[in-house]
Amino acid sequence: MLSISVKEFLYWKKKQLSKGGDHRSFAVLLNCIGGISNSELNLLRINPERKLYLKKNLEQLEFIWDNHLLNSSPIQYLCGVSFWRDLKLKVTDKVLIPRPETELIIDIVFKIFGKQSQKLIFAELGTGSGAISIALALAYPLWDGIATDIDQNALDIATENYLNCCKETNLKFYCGHWWTPFESLKGKIDLVISNPPYIPKDTYEKLPKEVKNFEPKIALLGGEDGLKHIREIIQKAPLFLKEKGWLIIENHFDQGEKVKQLFIKSKFNSVEIVNDLSGVGRFTIGRYK
Numbered sequence: 001m002l003s004i005s006v007k008e009f010l011y012w013k014k015k016q017l018s019k020g021g022d023h024r025s026f027a028v029l030l031n032c033i034g035g036i037s038n039s040e041l042n043l044l045r046i047n048p049e050r051k052l053y054l055k056k057n058l059e060q061l062e063f064i065w066d067n068h069l070l071n072s073s074p075i076q077y078l079c080g081v082s083f084w085r086d087l088k089l090k091v092t093d094k095v096l097i098p099r100p101e102t103e104l105i106i107d108i109v110f111k112i113f114g115k116q117s118q119k120l121i122f123a124e125l126g127t128g129s130g131a132i133s134i135a136l137a138l139a140y141p142l143w144d145g146i147a148t149d150i151d152q153n154a155l156d157i158a159t160e161n162y163l164n165c166c167k168e169t170n171l172k173f174y175c176g177h178w179w180t181p182f183e184s185l186k187g188k189i190d191l192v193i194s195n196p197p198y199i200p201k202d203t204y205e206k207l208p209k210e211v212k213n214f215e216p217k218i219a220l221l222g223g224e225d226g227l228k229h230i231r232e233i234i235q236k237a238p239l240f241l242k243e244k245g246w247l248i249i250e251n252h253f254d255q256g257e258k259v260k261q262l263f264i265k266s267k268f269n270s271v272e273i274v275n276d277l278s279g280v281g282r283f284t285i286g287r288y289k
């Protein structure tokens with residue numbers, strides 16, 4: 001641990017932020033590498049005369065911050081960590097950095113099932129870092145979950161995150177293309193969640209470089225119109241869902257209406273577009289018959 005005066009630290013912090021970047025990313029750096037939590041950071045100004053203890057010296061922190069600013073590399077990849085809901089997850093460039101808007105999927109599940117629920121089977125298609133499934137496995141220890149991905153590297157990270165976050169054993173991981181790992185669960189799944197790759201090809205080409213140059217293409221690109229994977233997931237869902245089972249899909253900001261029609265075409269009921277916190281129709285949900 002290195003000791004430094006709060007005054008000196010605040011001066012240094014101001015200088016770093018004046019070079020660019022945002023407060024949220026800087027807080028991730030301080031938390032993960034510097035060892036200063038957000039709550040500690042918020043309290044610093046109250047007593048500027050006291051001492052602060054850092055896990056790494058200011059030069060080491062500055063080196064990472066400069067790299068982030070210069071190369072547009074996401075701070076989460078540089079620190080190897082992403083905070084999502086109340087989870088601290090390992091991330092590398094093999095997995096998508098879980099987004100704040102996706103956090104709402106867990107609240108949608110709470111709304112449908114309540115916070116206490118009997119035993120049931122849930123599945124997540126395309127788990128990436130494991131964020132969604134791990135949050136559900138923790139919230140519902142009686143549920144049995146299966147999380148899949150096409151990429152074994154992503155599954156290795158998701159598994160590591162699960163073992164770090166959770167003492168439960170109610171989540172299993174399988175590798176495979178969308179529904180293929182679920183052959184033995186036809187008609188047996190109560191809830192399916194997916195945040196599949198949904199960016200249309202043209203939009204993908206124009207993504208900011210901190211996304212396009214660093215995050216896995218396979219996690220983002222949804223074919224020509226962005227709906228390639230969503231279409232496949234919805235069309236096959238009736239084979240695997242139990243009667244009255246739920247499907248929750250995250251989609252691109254302008255795909256809600258089209259995704260709703262795909263649900264209806266596949267004979268789902270109670271189909272609804274759910275807004276994210278910025279009022280965008282980010283999720284489509286429905287119940288199979």
Ligand SMILES: C[S@@+](CC[C@H](N)C(=O)[O-])C[C@H]1O[C@@H](n2cnc3c(N)ncnc32)[C@H](O)[C@@H]1O
Nearest residue numbers: 096098126127128149150177178195196197219
């Ligand atoms: C948008 S990311 C979502 C990751 C994570 N669930 C989240 O919300 O942060 C989509 C995930 O789907 C996976 N994926 C892409 N194509 C797939 C396929 N054909 N079958 C299964 N998973 C696939 C990607 O590897 C990636 O992890």
